[in-house]
Amino acid sequence: MQPLVEAAKTAAERIRREQKLIHVVSHYDADGICAASIIAIALLKLDKPFHLIITKDITPELLQRITACEPSLVIFTDLGSGYLADIAKLPCDIIIADHHELGSIWCGSTAGRQLIHINPELFGKAQFAGAGVAYLIARELIDDRRLAQLALVGSIGDCGDYSLELFIGPGVNRERGLNIFGRFGRPLHHALESAGFTNSIQLLTELGIDPRKTLAELNATERQKLTDALVRERLAADANITSLFTDVWTLANQPAELADAKEFATLLNALGRMGSASTGIALCMGNAKALNAARDIVREYKKQLAAALEWVSNNPVRRTQNATYILAGNAISDALIGTVVSMLARNGDGKPVIGLAMSAEGVKVSGRSSTCNINKLISKAAEAVGGRAGGHAEAAGATIPVGTEEHFISACEEYLKSL
């Protein structure tokens, strides 16, 4: 951890020295939105002017646009490690705070420029998400309770296996609780049904609990009654009860909808995918008014996601011995294909699930797998067809040229057969 902290200190010192407009570029998912907000909160407090760009991907056009502003410092959060060769062309100092798989390795100075590359993998420890790395930098600059909250929300949104203990403090509380999503945001009967418990209204009524209450609204006696009943139900079904409990993270001084870290992260993820990352940034920075806008956007997101899942169930997916491919074309938006693929992969056998959908830049590819390194697979196949890829061992994405889909799938199959 020490070298990682030292690198974060170097980045913080560089930020403190900057006099010109700082450009911040971050990823559009929950982790990226939290990472960007962490840096934004610090820069605001330090009175450093900055410009923030939230993006799905680093493209040559984006880098050109930044170059045209003649910046002297650009900060990348939750992306960048996979694009070092392109980013290094920027004619200024660069900080990358990322955790995605490394394309190549650089740091230090070159041609009078400072390149600070902070990725936990470089230090042999992959225990931080993008927001966690941003937090390590920002806490060297300012003291603000929101930083640890956002680092936690981003890490939870990223779904990786991260150590979260560092974020526990006055604004962040961890306890063991029921593993039921929607503690603050969903009526209990709905939350229970989504968690796989049937006849929830009947069960709650029998227990004397108002089904419209949320889990967070239950008093201690009601919560105990419910817990006992759910344990009994699981035992009666001969099911495992350990999955009934989980770490529950509560954020202090947040409106109810943002008080549970998982719910907050889910909301940010939906906003990012709907092209409203700015609403997410506003929420992270404490603008309570942004909640109204967020609610409307999330409603629309759920509608689109339901339609996408319905499309998948009504249209043939391509299953080979090695993987499942969803050729969605224009039927599923490129912003939703990753979520759809995640949901299918969760219920699958661990073999790769790969979705392809049309996007403005080409064909967006999104893959998940727990049995092979999906980032390697997708990178290899994307490279074979002239595309660009990046991600993690379990989840990765790419953009490939339109018309190369079949070639891409053959390249995947070839690679999978060779394993």
Ligand SMILES: [Mn+2]
């Ligand atoms: Mn991330």
